[in-house]
Amino acid sequence: DAGITQSPRHKVTETGTPVTLRCHQTENHRYMYWYRQDPGHGLRLIHYSYGVKDTDKGEVSDGYSVSRSKTEDFLLTLESATSSQTSVYFCAISGRGWNYGYTFGSGTRLTVV
Amino acid sequence: GQQLNQSPQSMFIQEGEDVSMNCTSSSIFNTWLWYKQDPGEGPVLLIALYKAGELTSNGRLTAQFGITRKDSFLNISASIPSDVGIYFCAGQLSGAQKLVFGQGTRLTINP
Numbered sequence: 122d123a124g125i126t127q128s129p130r131h132k133v134t135e136t137g138t139p140v141t142l143r144c145h146q147t148e149n150h151r152y153m154y155w156y157r158q159d160p161g162h163g164l165r166l167i168h169y170s171y172g173v174k175d176t177d178k179g180e181v182s183d184g185y186s187v188s189r190s191k192t193e194d195f196l197l198t199l200e201s202a203t204s205s206q207t208s209v210y211f212c213a214i215s216g217r218g219w220n221y222g223y224t225f226g227s228g229t230r231l232t233v234v
Numbered sequence: 235g236q237q238l239n240q241s242p243q244s245m246f247i248q249e250g251e252d253v254s255m256n257c258t259s260s261s262i263f264n265t266w267l268w269y270k271q272d273p274g275e276g277p278v279l280l281i282a283l284y285k286a287g288e289l290t291s292n293g294r295l296t297a298q299f300g301i302t303r304k305d306s307f308l309n310i311s312a313s314i315p316s317d318v319g320i321y322f323c324a325g326q327l328s329g330a331q332k333l334v335f336g337q338g339t340r341l342t343i344n345p
Binding site for chain 2: 156162226
């Protein structure tokens with residue numbers, strides 16, 4: 122196992138509530154990413170981090186925020202969950218940057234009702 | 235928006251057949267990667283390509299980085315039941331700092 126875990130694995134939440142997903146790694150990798158996966162869209166980047174407190178937006182960042190206060194944890198927060206944010210969320214890590222391939226977590230299935 | 239076109243979107247084949255899928259783009263990529271995703275899991279890296287024209291194999295899998303740097307293909311020879319899953323291409327655009335993923339090819343194998 123590559124040492125990346127996501128929690129929770131499944132969550133159901135109500136529209137308008139804040140939700141935080143956690144990604145934890147034990148590899149001491151510098152780069153961490155949050156993607157969402159939806160049918161017909163593949164994997165789309167939400168936010169990524171290139172170091173502690175260093176984050177940047179991806180292509181679908183609206184409605185999401187992230188924080189990275191230590192190397193091993195990268196948190197994704199849905200500030201006010203909407204039904205369009207129902208998705209499977211994947212965290213990924215990379216030790217040498219984006220072009221050497223990522224290692225993905227097992228995903229969090231989020232349902233907003 | 236989506237910058238990689240992956241085809242076909244789905245494939246239904248018989249066990250033992252060879253498989254071919256590809257990704258194309260109007261943009262130039264520096265790196266092409268191919269991933270496989272099993273149900274309920276995250277994608278796993280299969281092959282990475284770093285040079286135009288590069289041909290790389292991993293067991294029964296072979297992938298190539300197109301000479302124009304705008305496409306890549308993945309071949310699977312003599313398919314077996316455990317090849318079932320979703321295959322994703324991913325690329326790093328020239329000058330960009332992140333990967334872009336294709337929509338995926340869902341492979342189904344009839345025994």
